[in-house]
Amino acid sequence: MAVLWITDDRFLDHDTGRAHPERPARLRAVIDGVRRADLSDALVPTEPRMATDAELLSVHHPSVLDSVQQVTQAGGGRLDPDTVLSAESEAAARLAAGAGLAAIEALDDGAADAAFCAVRPPGHHATPVRSMGFCMFNSAAVCARALAERGEKVLLVDYDAHHGNGTQDIFWEDSRVMYVSWHQYPFYPGTGGLLERGEAAGAGTTINLPMPAGATGDAYHRGWEEAVLPAVDAFDPDWLVLSAGFDAHRADPLTSLGLAAGDLPTSPMRSFGWYPPVGGSRFWRADTTWMRWPTRPRPRWPHWLAPNGDRSRPPEAVRARRWPQPRLRCCHEP
Numbered sequence: 604m605a606v607l608w609i610t611d612d613r614f615l616d617h618d619t620g621r622a623h624p625e626r627p628a629r630l631r632a633v634i635d636g637v638r639r640a641d642l643s644d645a646l647v648p649t650e651p652r653m654a655t656d657a658e659l660l661s662v663h664h665p666s667v668l669d670s671v672q673q674v675t676q677a678g679g680g681r682l683d684p685d686t687v688l689s690a691e692s693e694a695a696a697r698l699a700a701g702a703g704l705a706a707i708e709a710l711d712d713g714a715a716d717a718a719f720c721a722v723r724p725p726g727h728h729a730t731p732v733r734s735m736g737f738c739m740f741n742s743a744a745v746c747a748r749a750l751a752e753r754g755e756k757v758l759l760v761d762y763d764a765h766h767g768n769g770t771q772d773i774f775w776e777d778s779r780v781m782y783v784s785w786h787q788y789p790f791y792p793g794t795g796g797l798l799e800r801g802e803a804a805g806a807g808t809t810i811n812l813p814m815p816a817g818a819t820g821d822a823y824h825r826g827w828e829e830a831v832l833p834a835v836d837a838f839d840p841d842w843l844v845l846s847a848g849f850d851a852h853r854a855d856p857l858t859s860l861g862l863a864a865g866d867l868p869t870s871p872m873r874s875f876g877w878y879p880p881v882g883g884s885r886f887w888r889a890d891t892t893w894m895r896w897p898t899r900p901r902p903r904w905p906h907w908l909a910p911n912g913d914r915s916r917p918p919e920a921v922r923a924r925r926w927p928q929p930r931l932r933c934c935h936e937p
């Protein structure tokens with residue numbers, strides 16, 4: 604399997620200060636992890652591109668762009684108590700939002716089977732009208748909206764420890780994008796309750812799995828199996844976009860969840876028969892990245908890890924599912 608590897612040194616220019624939790628070291632950890640895992644023969648290095656105004660405005664009010672521009676043109680400052688910008692931050696955020704769009708374009712061309720975008724700043728707290736929580740522009744939402752606009756259905760899974768309030772708001776009434784989030788609850792930003800399920804045309808296409816402090820991968824996996832998979836089957840997505848914050852790890856200092864590195868991406872990936880396209884626990888322990896790849900591959904049962912620990916066979920309910928053939932133009936996707 605070939606995987607697009609999309610990152611750029613300009614992401615490191617988004618300078619939030621040495622003591623800020625979302626600092627360049629986060630991305631360097633991802634890049635170092637990939638290097639240590641010796642994945643170079645599986646990766647297809649690909650350049651990101653800047654998202655245009657029109658692409659950002661597909662999910663944000665113009666005031667969001669104006670606010671970011673004002674602060675960066677003044678040389679830096681704060682958008683809110685958490686969200687620190689430097690002069691180079693707007694360029695980094697536009698590049699982060701455009702990385703997913705570059706990935707779609709390359710996957711459409713058949714350049715690889717999946718894509719991993721190692722970017723910063725993060726994006727899932729950025730709402731239609733406000734940047735917040737370390738986030739300027741909602742990169743995953745820009746990507747999902749672009750796919751939806753061309754008639755494809757997107758499953759957007761967010762396993763960051765915080766609820767993606769911005770992503771939820773953006774697709775609250777949009778039936779073309781199903782938003783699924785595990786997160787610590789109650790916790791910042793305060794949203795993500797079980798009863799938040801979307802409205803109007805989007806009723807039922809938002810699914811929240813609020814988790815108490817200390818929740819482990821078993822709870823994540825059970826929530827996915829029992830609460831999410833039936834809805835995903837009915838939704839029948841064309842693409843999977845993962846909003847992949849890694850702060851649900853038990854060692855993360857800002858959160859109180861109990862996941863191990865191997866727990867983080869596994870439920871959705873195993874459900875679609877995909878393992879992390881680039882693997883190794885060291886890789887997944889890093890932060891501030893997101894990835895996507897096309898759905899609908901056939902399951903690979905020998906790799907299934909059943910709740911009872913039997914790796915050879917999937918649970919009965921999963922074996923009974925109907926597994927359609929991949930139908931994307933590239934050999935596969937998110």
Ligand SMILES: [Zn+2]
Nearest residue numbers: 763764765850
């Ligand atoms: Zn987070």
